[in-house]
Amino acid sequence: QVQLVESGGGLVQSGGSLKLSCTTSRFSLESYAIVWSRQKSGKPREGVSCIDTRDESTYYADSVKGRFTISRDSAKNTIYLTMNNLKPEDTAIYSCATDMICASTVIAGQRVVIPSGQIGPWGQGTQVTVSS
Secondary structure, three states: OOOOEEEOOEEEEOOOOEEEEEEOOOOOOOOOEEEEEEEOOOOOOEEEEEEEOOOOEEEEOOOOOOOEEEEEEHHHOEEEEEEOOOOHHHOEEEEEEEEOOOEEEEEOOEEEEEOOOOOOOOOOOEEEEEEO
């Protein structure tokens, strides 16, 4: 299985924006769901968004809904995560992976994006740091 490659992270002030990219030159991302997750220091990985390239359906965790947008550019074989109105609590390493489907569930009243049992390997990730 092939890891995807993420880029676009950086240091930004609270309220700022960043656009992350997820791509690979090894195969087409068509016919996959692509999941973006983040891992904060000392915390478990958290799914934040997913796009199913077959029907363009999108999923968001409640923690980012209305601020983050997932999209794709088929010609560039790239999935983007546009992050607006960033908050210090968004600070994390952001990674992407292929999956067979997009899925979400509600935990403690909050919708979260979850991987299926066939998710691929997470990429190395890109660091996003939001200063207050």
